[in-house]
Amino acid sequence: MFRFISAALKIVVASLLTGAVLSALNITAADVLSDLGLTPEKVLSYLERGVQWAVPNIVLGSLVIVPIWVVVYLLRPPRG
Numbered sequence: 001m002f003r004f005i006s007a008a009l010k011i012v013v014a015s016l017l018t019g020a021v022l023s024a025l026n027i028t029a030a031d032v033l034s035d036l037g038l039t040p041e042k043v044l045s046y047l048e049r050g051v052q053w054a055v056p057n058i059v060l061g062s063l064v065i066v067p068i069w070v071v072v073y074l075l076r077p078p079r080g
Contacts, residue, residue, distance in 0.1 A: 022028075033039060 030040065033043065
């Protein structure tokens with residue numbers, strides 16, 4: 001758990017520093033997106049479509065994986 005929190009904190013700090021440097025250079029997110037041929041609305045649309053695709057597949061997969069995991073967990077020998 002500590003490794004996850006440590007990694008997340010490092011990502012946040014690196015993102016903050018990178019954002020500060022880009023801001024000092026007068027580079028905005030809208031500029032970067034327009035250079036890629038995207039708009040904020042398109043990005044949100046792609047994210048929405050991705051979530052609409054992913055959520056049903058995650059639920060469907062969990063209907064198979066979770067019961068298998070429970071059975072394996074229950075049949076595992078006890079720890080010493």
